[in-house]
Amino acid sequence: MNEVVRLRYGKALTTSARTPGHIPVYGSNGVTGWHNVALAHGPTVVLGRKGQGPLGVEWCSGPFWVIDTAYYVEFSNERLLPRFFYYFTKYVGLNHLKDGTSNPSLTRATFGIQQIPTPPLPEQRAIAHILGSLDDKIELNRKMNRTLEALARAIFKSWFVDFDPVRAKAEGRPPPGMDAETAALFPDGFEDSELGPIPRGWRVQSLDEIAHFLNGAACQRFRPDGNEATLPVIKIRELNQGITDRTDRARASIPEKWHVHDGDVIFSWSGSLVVKVWTGGPGALNQHLFKVTSQSFPRWFYLSWVQHHLDTFRGIARDKATTMGHIKRHHLTDAKCAVPSRAVLAAADEVLAPLIKRQVVNDLESRTLAALRDTLLPKLVSGELRVPDPERFLQEVAP
Numbered sequence: 001m002n003e004v005v006r007l008r009y010g011k012a013l014t015t016s017a018r019t020p021g022h023i024p025v026y027g028s029n030g031v032t033g034w035h036n037v038a039l040a041h042g043p044t045v046v047l048g049r050k051g052q053g054p055l056g057v058e059w060c061s062g063p064f065w066v067i068d069t070a071y072y073v074e075f076s077n078e079r080l081l082p083r084f085f086y087y088f089t090k091y092v093g094l095n096h097l098k099d100g101t102s103n104p105s106l107t108r109a110t111f112g113i114q115q116i117p118t119p120p121l122p123e124q125r126a127i128a129h130i131l132g133s134l135d136d137k138i139e140l141n142r143k144m145n146r147t148l149e150a151l152a153r154a155i156f157k158s159w160f161v162d163f164d165p166v167r168a169k170a171e172g173r174p175p176p177g178m179d180a181e182t183a184a185l186f187p188d189g190f191e192d193s194e195l196g197p198i199p200r201g202w203r204v205q206s207l208d209e210i211a212h213f214l215n216g217a218a219c220q221r222f223r224p225d226g227n228e229a230t231l232p233v234i235k236i237r238e239l240n241q242g243i244t245d246r247t248d249r250a251r252a253s254i255p256e257k258w259h260v261h262d263g264d265v266i267f268s269w270s271g272s273l274v275v276k277v278w279t280g281g282p283g284a285l286n287q288h289l290f291k292v293t294s295q296s297f298p299r300w301f302y303l304s305w306v307q308h309h310l311d312t313f314r315g316i317a318r319d320k321a322t323t324m325g326h327i328k329r330h331h332l333t334d335a336k337c338a339v340p341s342r343a344v345l346a347a348a349d350e351v352l353a354p355l356i357k358r359q360v361v362n363d364l365e366s367r368t369l370a371a372l373r374d375t376l377l378p379k380l381v382s383g384e385l386r387v388p389d390p391e392r393f394l395q396e397v398a399p
Contacts, residue, residue, distance in 0.1 A: 002112035004077040005085065007047065010066030011039055028069040029056040038063030045073045045086045048094060050105035055094040059086045059135070071108075079118050083128035088116055091381040117383075126390035127380045129397060134373040141362040148362075152355040156304040159348060160338055166190065166199045185343045195336045203339050207309060208332040210339065211294040211302035213267070216285035217258045222250040229253075234260050234283040236268045242280050250284040258285045263360050265292040265303050270326035273314045275306045277356065279363035288326075300352040301345070309335040 013025060013035065021036025028048035041063045048055030049070050056070070066072045075082055097111060098104040118124075158164040165175035169188035174180070190197040195204045219233045229252035232243045260266065260283040267275040270288040277299075285291050294302050312335070317325030340348075379385035387393055 001114045001116060004075065004080040004116065004118070006074040006076055007071040007108045007111060008040070008066075008074055010049075010068045010070045010072065012068045013065055023063050023065055024060070025065045025067060026056075026058055026060070026070055026072075027067050029053055030058055032067065035065050037065070039065040040072055043082050044075070045082060045089065047071045047073065047089070047111075048106070050098075050100075050103055052104065055098065055106060057086065057090045057094065059083065071106075079121070080116070081121065081124045081128055083132055084119075084124040085116070087127065087131050087377055088381050091378055119383075120390075122390040122394060123387060126387040126393050129394065130380065130387070131373055131377055134369045134376075138366045138369050138373075141366045145359045145362050148355050148359050152300065152352055153304070153307065155348075155352060156300070157308075159344075160304070160340065161308060163190075163199055163338075182347050185341070185347055193338075195338060198338045199340070201341060204336050205339050206333045207302075207305055207335040207337055208329065210297050210305065210337055211292050213269075213290040213292055213329070213332060214257060214285070215269075216287045216289045216291070217250075217254060219248065219250040219254070219258075219284055219286045222254045222284070224249055224251050231259070231282055231284040232280075233286050234266065234278070234280070234289065235286045236271045236274075236288060238280065238283070239266055239268055239274055239276060239278075239289065240272065243283070254284050258291075259283075260285050260291060262364060263299075265299060265306070266290070267292050267306055269313075270317075271324050273310060273317055273325075273327070275303065275310060277303065277360055277363075279360055279367065281367070297345070298349050298353055300349070300356045303356070304352075305335075305337045308337075 010026070015033060018025065018033055019036040021034055023035045023038050024031045025033045025035050026046040028051040042060035044060050046056070046058040046060055046064070046066055047070060048057070049068075051069060060072070064072070073082070073085070075085070094106055094111075097106050097114070099107065099110065119127075165178060165183060165186040166188065168175040169183065169186060170190070175183045175186065187200040187202075189200045191200045193204045198204065216234075224230045230249040231252050231254065232238065233248040233250050234243075235248070238244075238247055260278055262279050262281065264278045265275065266278045266285070267273075267290040268288060269290055275292075292302055292306065313327045313331060316327050316331055320326060376385070380387070
């Protein structure tokens with residue numbers, strides 16, 4: 001490795017020292033936050049340096065910051081393409097190179113003596129193109145979903161929290177960006193409520209009145225026995241990281257109410273409070289997670305209200321004297337929601353439901369693409385699967 005790459009140390013950047021921005025901050029196992037200043041610029045690769053957990057291997061195409069628990073790579077030989085190096089390193093991994101017990105680390109000396117194959121450049125480019133095209137589409141879906149989520153939150157906040165259409169009509173103005181037919185569904189004034197002024201004719205309900213919050217099972221009671229079918233157990237870790245090799249399994253015969261399917265809204269009420277639309281495939285819901293459903297309201301409505309109250313819930317959890325902060329069911333009752341007329345709800349559904357559905361579709365497509373990438377990666381990088389005539393292949397796929 002020393003002949004083709006150099007490992008550069010990252011630089012410490014505490015959370016309090018970060019200024020909100022669009023520069024990803026990488027640690028030992030991926031992005032740990034965001035900043036407004038870059039330490040270096042890609043394209044390059046970030047490698048985890050130390051820690052008990054798995055060491056990450058991350059591709060960086062633009063500006064980035066690396067903290068002192070990771071390295072970034074400088075390429076010193078034109079015989080090695082950065083993106084081929086990235087996929088090769090993903091294939092072989094880094095954990096087996098760590099040394100130490102309390103805080104094991106990867107040293108530059110250990111990494112430097114490792115061997116890396118350097119196929120002809122056209123073959124490296126072909127491999128990088130095949131795998132990179134899959135990753136690029138996954139990243140495009142991720143960016144699209146961030147935009148869709150931001151748009152959905154902005155519309156929900158405008159209509160159901162700030163009541164912008166009602167305020168505009170109360171002031172004698174047409175609601176901006178809204179057609180006359182939809183605007184006519186909103187009242188032109190307010191009335192008092194326990195939530196404060198709300199649109200006239202609307203009502204206030206608690207979060208646990210607009211949705212049902214089913215707590216997960218103690219899945220250790222449903223451990224597999226023999227060769228029966230199983231499901232991955234969805235815990236807080238899986239909600240944040242997805243299904244991994246470390247995910248526990250439960251019997252597939254666990255009661256149906258605790259089955260999780262793509263598109264379900266899952267809310268962790270303990271530890272790191274997060275709410276997500278699950279797209280990780282069938283699973284079994286573990287305790288400390290709620291599956292949120294409703295017979296009366298659409299998914300986007302109760303999802304958006306949980307998101308709206310999430311910062312308050314996190315504050316409650318932080319104030320707990322226990323080691324694992326959490327909320328209780330009465331906090332769901334205390335969380336109030338403004339509920340519109342059925343006509344307004346139906347009009348909003350035409351706008352917001354497709355935004356949520358598109359995010360789910362994008363996530364499911366990305367899951368399929370990631371599975372294909374993970375199948376191809378070891379075969380291409382190891383040479384088990386070769387690209388015939390890579391130069392011709394690159395010409396055919398060139399834009």
